[in-house]
Amino acid sequence: MMLEVTGVETFYGNIQALRGVDVAIQQGEIVTLIGANGAGKSTLLMTICGDPRAARGRISFEGRDITRLPTYEIVRLGIAQSPEGRRIFPRMTVLENLQIGSTVASEDHFDEGVARVFKLFPLLQERRNQRGGTLSGGEQQMLAIARALMSRPRLLLLDEPSLGLAPRLVSQIFDVIKEINESEGVTIFLVEQNAYHALRLAHRAYVMANGNILMSGTGQELLNNDEIRAAYLEGGARKTDVGQAGDA
């Protein structure tokens, strides 16, 4: 297993956000995590990176226990995240954002890395000297993914990359995710509200509610699952009778 999360519990003050989560991801997979707002999806991604730290349970990456490592050291091992809300540095240029992204990579490969992300997102090349805060939402999303890729991660954590984007841009982003996975071999753990797209893309998927993993399976299995269709997929309630979904 590349990433193994076992019995992880996370708290914000007194509020428990994760209640014993188990997730396992293999090298080369795209795994998606779907669930309603507030289910704890983003918290899980952040807990993997050590911010906030897991109160109980164990997280290991490539066989190494990372539960107690500081965030910057976890990133050094080959995990990168494009977080919720994108968190672009607003008063730094696109290029500087990418430079910060390459903090843990060797400087010799910077030009190569930039060329690679500009190939994935040609728009960023045009905007390279523009400040992050002046980019549109879609451009910021591309920059957030590009910035995460600059550290040459083996595991990429993506938090809602399609949030707030125009439909055409959504499929573009999903194409890029697929390309990163297939042609570069980067393992991807994808949190999404857009469950239909995510389940079609992913090899496997987890469903989360109230800080627990409810269900897991291949993307196709969950797409065909009536309960999932009713709860998370657009138009799901129309295609299946709501009563049936409840029985399933």
Next chain:
Amino acid sequence: MLGTFEYFVDQTINGLTLGSIYALIAIGYTLVYGIIGMINFAHGEIFMIGAFHALIAFLVLGLIGITWIPLAILIVLIATMVLTSIYGWTLERVAYRPLRGSPRLAALITAIGMSIFLQNYVQLLQGARNKPMQQLFSGGIELMREGDYVVTLSYLQIFIFLLTITLMTVLTLIIHRTSLGRSQRACEQDRGMAALLGVNVDRTISLTFVMGAALAAVAGLIFLMNYGVIDFYIGFLAGIKAFTAAVLGGIGSVPGAMLGGFLIGLIEAYWSGYFTVEYKDVAAFSILVLVLIFRPTGLLGSPDIEKV
């Protein structure tokens, strides 16, 4: 005399000299505020400790017989910056880092506590009386003359301006061109995100304190050379003036701290020259009040514009 242009030039030179000291201290306030959002009220004491280090270094060099002045000043400059930086680093490590994540008030009160502690620490070790130092070099360039009134730019003042401008240039280059500077700016804008990208935030904050302390140390050296006398209490007023300068320029903005420092220096010099020396502090602080009323973000500070 009072109304002549020569007199004005003379006061301007005085103001810029004083402003160099304020600006170098103010940069430390603004760097630390930018990166961790706290006012390090012990920073004035770091400046005072810098002045003491400079004095001790001069005495030691005198004892071991290094009397060629350019070499002596260079050694004192480096020794003072290094030793004072250790104080800045320790201050953050011991007093502020354990409080990271706690309410701002806790850090603020700790800073005031550290300020009192460092004052008393120096008073105990060095004694409370004034410490004089003889002038190292005299003379200067005569700029202009009006009857008996001669305006000179002393060699010491030339040295102070060159040193200050060099340090400011180096600092600006570090912030904009190096990976340390980039990490600092990233931490300033979003510390959590910087960590997610592999930036060692604790180390970056430590180095920010070190940079602020090194610049304050140079301000201490300049103070010592310019006034020739120091005591354990000089950090208080200079610290508050420099803080005023940082706020005037826009706290968090490095160019703002530089500008604010020189402005406060000039305001003080003009006020002392044309009105009364007794009320020069009131003048500086009144300007602060006016700025805060009419432009609360300071001269060069701007409210963050973020598009989400």
